Amino acid sequence: MDFSSCFSDLQLSSAVYTVGATSIGLAVLALWVSRHDYFFGRAQFLAANFGMIWWLLVVAMELATPTLECKTVFALSAWPAIAIVPVSWCFFLLHFCFGMQGIRSWVEPAITVIVVLSVTLMAVTNPIHQMFYGPGTMLIASAGQTSAAFDHGSLFYLAAAILYVFLLGSLIIAGIGAFVAGRAMRPMLLMLLFGTAVPMAANIAYLVFGMSLAGFDPTPFAFAFILMVFTWSIYANRSFDLTTVARDLLYFNVSDPVVVINPQGQVAGVNPPARQLLPMISPGTRLPEDGPLADMYRALDDGAEPGVRTGVEIADRIFDLRVLPIPRPLAERSAPLGAVAILSDVTALRCNARRLEAALEDSRAQLAEITRLREIAETAALTDALTGLGNRRLLAARFAMLGGGPVALALLDIDCFKQLNDRLGHSVGDRVLKSFSGMILATLPDRADAFRVGGEEFLIVCPDMPTAGMVQLLNQLARSISDNPLLRGEDHPQVTFSAGVAVRPGDGESFDDLFKRADARLYEAKRAGRNRVMHLDGMPFDNSPDQAEVSNTGRFVGR
Numbered sequence: 001m002d003f004s005s006c007f008s009d010l011q012l013s014s015a016v017y018t019v020g021a022t023s024i025g026l027a028v029l030a031l032w033v034s035r036h037d038y039f040f041g042r043a044q045f046l047a048a049n050f051g052m053i054w055w056l057l058v059v060a061m062e063l064a065t066p067t068l069e070c071k072t073v074f075a076l077s078a079w080p081a082i083a084i085v086p087v088s089w090c091f092f093l094l095h096f097c098f099g100m101q102g103i104r105s106w107v108e109p110a111i112t113v114i115v116v117l118s119v120t121l122m123a124v125t126n127p128i129h130q131m132f133y134g135p136g137t138m139l140i141a142s143a144g145q146t147s148a149a150f151d152h153g154s155l156f157y158l159a160a161a162i163l164y165v166f167l168l169g170s171l172i173i174a175g176i177g178a179f180v181a182g183r184a185m186r187p188m189l190l191m192l193l194f195g196t197a198v199p200m201a202a203n204i205a206y207l208v209f210g211m212s213l214a215g216f217d218p219t220p221f222a223f224a225f226i227l228m229v230f231t232w233s234i235y236a237n238r239s240f241d242l243t244t245v246a247r248d249l250l251y252f253n254v255s256d257p258v259v260v261i262n263p264q265g266q267v268a269g270v271n272p273p274a275r276q277l278l279p280m281i282s283p284g285t286r287l288p289e290d291g292p293l294a295d296m297y298r299a300l301d302d303g304a305e306p307g308v309r310t311g312v313e314i315a316d317r318i319f320d321l322r323v324l325p326i327p328r329p330l331a332e333r334s335a336p337l338g339a340v341a342i343l344s345d346v347t348a349l350r351c352n353a354r355r356l357e358a359a360l361e362d363s364r365a366q367l368a369e370i371t372r373l374r375e376i377a378e379t380a381a382l383t384d385a386l387t388g389l390g391n392r393r394l395l396a397a398r399f400a401m402l403g404g405g406p407v408a409l410a411l412l413d414i415d416c417f418k419q420l421n422d423r424l425g426h427s428v429g430d431r432v433l434k435s436f437s438g439m440i441l442a443t444l445p446d447r448a449d450a451f452r453v454g455g456e457e458f459l460i461v462c463p464d465m466p467t468a469g470m471v472q473l474l475n476q477l478a479r480s481i482s483d484n485p486l487l488r489g490e491d492h493p494q495v496t497f498s499a500g501v502a503v504r505p506g507d508g509e510s511f512d513d514l515f516k517r518a519d520a521r522l523y524e525a526k527r528a529g530r531n532r533v534m535h536l537d538g539m540p541f542d543n544s545p546d547q548a549e550v551s552n553t554g555r556f557v558g559r
Helices: 003-008 014-034 042-064 068-077 079-098 107-124 154-180 186-209 219-233 242-253 271-276 349-383 394-399 417-424 426-443 467-483 513-528
Strands: 138-142 144-148 260-261 269-270 307-314 317-328 338-345 407-414 449-452 457-463 495-502 532-536 537-541
Touching: 003 014, 003 068, 014 042, 042 068, 042 079, 042 144, 068 079, 068 107, 068 138, 068 144, 079 107, 079 154, 079 186, 107 154, 107 457, 154 242, 219 467, 271 467, 317 349, 338 417, 394 457, 407 417, 407 467, 407 513, 417 426, 426 449, 426 457, 426 467, 457 467, 467 495, 467 532, 513 532
Parallel strands: 495 532
Antiparallel strands: 138 144, 260 269, 260 338, 307 317, 317 338, 407 457, 407 495, 449 457, 532 537
């Protein structure tokens, strides 16, 4: 026959337009899916869409052509698409549910090509063997539509059996997924199970009971409807979008309790951790307005902002409560659609924080004690243990800090201290040394320092002081000792001291030069009869109380 004649004298009807429009809609949705985010089995899903579009276009042509020969030709030309749809659907489910793990990359294309070629070969060779559509095929009128009633041969049933292997496989895969998968994935896989079962039921009803749709096999229409539903699910961002699936997984599997309420304050959703923590609330019940989640009601106000409250105590646990309003799509500043509460368990964190704070407090106390002991050790290393005056180490450091400016030094020695020590004992001698150092400290002016540099030897350092000032300070110290004797009783000798004075720059620049000059003048004062101050070489100054008053400063150091 002339195949081109099948495209002439077409009788267009509402059924033809409906099928054509359906195929065009599938083509548009398939194009959109091809641009959508990746999901497992997307290529196989698109292949099923492609086969369905092909199948529907051939169905439209078969419905429109008036002759039996042309209807048979179009019916046979649909079989490559009829083979692609169940095979691709089966592999789509296998990819989506199991990721085709353990199957080599070439196996799936090879199976698809073999099945499609085999079924196509059976169909296109029908004019030769008449074993696919037999000679009993005839035209019938049903519901005002002329259609072909095919005489199904043995090859038809063989092709159907081959394709039913994949349909049954799809049903098994979807069934396993629906009843084994977790709660988050179960609704979607139940939808896939339903989408596989409906076309199978339609095809069985057609083959076994002769049920038809406008005198035609209802299988392609059922499959087309299911594909459109699934494609719309993808568009609605619910079925295959990985981000949405991930959100569902997080909702059911996150360890933090999550509660969702609607604008009326009724609980719309509770994930398993929230159900375990708050057994008194469940979907459909009203959230208590005075409970730990009362903040959720504030999130239902117009223009509500996300909020966080810390330290929420529930069932002997401590939580941070985060409340998020669910905004309306086109009116974000109006009353929200509901609110979500997320409870983060911070009990262990709070306990650890308290333990850490206690440890830090202990550490601070230990550090303070270490600092105190270090200061004591440093002070002990730089001061004389008996008198509390600075020692030679501190003297060197303090003198270095003075720089090169004017300074006066006085080296003092308690007169006849050895005899006093031998006669009265070391305890009395120590008391004299401490009392003498106390008088020195009481006499010192600002910025002056006193040091114990020997057994009964003391050194007074006065920055920016001339010789006369130092002599006055020493005389004041002598008067203080005379007015307040260091030893009480008539049988005790009066305690006096001798001193040598040196100043910078007149007597030298370095500490060693000044100390040597002061020591030499102290020796001269001793030789001159003690109880006096020597401030110029060979010129003593008597420390006796009847001398002219001189302002003195110094510190007492003894041995």
